[in-house]
Amino acid sequence: MQAEDEISAAGMAIGAAYAGHLAVTTTSGPGVDLKSEAMGLAVSIELPLLLIDVQRGGPSTGLPTKTEQADLMLAMYGRHGEAPLPIVAAYSPSHCFDAVLEGARIALKYQTPVMILTDGYLANGSEPWLLPAAADLPDISVKFQTEVNGTGPDGEPKYMPYLRDPITLARPWAVPGTPGLMHRVGGIEKQDVTGNINYEPLNHEKMMHLRAAKIAGIANDIPPLAVDDPSGEAELLVLGWGSTWGAIQAGARRLRADGVNVAHAHLMHLNPFPANLGEVLSKYSKVLIPEMNLGQLSRLVRAEYLVDAKSLTKVQGLPFRAAEIEAKMLEMING
Known part of the structure; x- marks a missing residue:
């Protein structure tokens, strides 16, 4: 889908993720600048999407047809507040497939936006590549939440959108319209477990640490450096x-x-x-x-x-x- 600008493209990707799809939006460095506010929202509401950055010479328009690797710090820190996200980098034209597949696996398993870094040299390069059989690819399917997973203050069954997996710290993913699983998302800080708007200092700090720990924990789920x-x-x-x-x-x-x-x-x-x-x-x-x-x-x-x-x-x-x-x-x- 072609959006009118980078901001809209990022917003549509978030909407698609909220609707239960793995969303992908692509750009180069200046586009990452424009998408940064929306990526902070994606970090806050914890939805899976991929932002693919084909790096080029900068700053600004810079060298729009030339290569560079100067967006690493932008990928690491280019969002408002403490908003960590995983970063995966491709190293060859054919490896772009593996990098995006790995990014998708992480995004879906951990319910997080993921940045994929390539560059102009890879984008304009080519090499022989054996198309893999779909049956040989890893299973990255997810199980949507379909039933309530908690109880409210009065003991009634209730959906808790931030009740996290104890291992991955990922929150459940419920498709809008699923009976009994109505919930709110947005950029204002959420209460742990319930997802209600919460302005309490200690809750904010707890959510900051939970989001950071979720990303840090991915280190236990990736291969050791060879x-x-x-x-x-x-x-x-x-x-x-x-x-x-x-x-x-x-x-x-x-x-x-x-x-x-x-x-x-x-x-x-x-x-x-x-x-x-x-x-x-x-x-x-x-x-x-x-x-x-x-x-x-x-x-x-x-x-x-x-x-x-x-x-x-x-x-x-x-x-x-x-x-x-x-x-x-x-x-x-x-x-």
């Missing part, structure tokens, strides 16, 4: 995300062919990080993070894990070449 370190003797770990994957892989293979040890790990899940990321980082004395921005992942990693990660940045509207990353690897190994 490390490509054939020798097991590398001192340098190159940590990447998104479309830098190919250039990092090529650079690392060139060095290994010359007898130089180097390790490579690539993040698909950027929020939350894989549970073993801290352990992986601790095994290497040197960490290099190449990215097409001015060091956004590097800042997040340094803040979260207190490691002296070094940045290799490029903001020319062009992807990295393997030789650029190879040269920086050698510089750090020999430095």
Whole structure:
């Protein structure tokens, strides 16, 4: 469906999610700016939708036909208030399918909006891809709430729209019009369990912590970070995300062919990080993070894990070449 603007597109996606559908809206960086208020609403009412950001050169109109990876901080923090959401990044044209499928799984299981990050390099790229059989794909179906799940103050059966799953902390998903499950949604803070409007300070703080804990808990439901370190003797770990994957892989293979040890790990899940990321980082004395921005992942990693990660940045509207990353690897190994 074509909307008149980005704000309307985000609003329609929220409406579709409320009606019981997995909603998807796509854009690039400036569109994420415009959708940010609606994404905060989606975080507050806890509905599943995907926002796919095909990153381009910015700020503003910037380089509308060129690539960049400069929306990571926007994806992490670009909403009013404390409004965390999961972030999944694709690393190749074919991997875009897997990234969106994983984002959909998370959105549906945890009842949350999810940001999918790709970029212009991936959007304009191509590679052979074997179309998977539908029967081989994971089952991401959900069970809608169809019956009341609690009791009111007078003991009468009542639907509690924020009675959470004890493991995922996801709230139930009830399709509007289901008999007996009428409930209210909106941007004003909700009371825990009942979903009624609530302005009490302690309830607000509790809901903040519950929403944050729900997203943080996803780390226990994603694969551990895999490390490509054939020798097991590398001192340098190159940590990447998104479309830098190919250039990092090529650079690392060139060095290994010359007898130089180097390790490579690539993040698909950027929020939350894989549970073993801290352990992986601790095994290497040197960490290099190449990215097409001015060091956004590097800042997040340094803040979260207190490691002296070094940045290799490029903001020319062009992807990295393997030789650029190879040269920086050698510089750090020999430095």
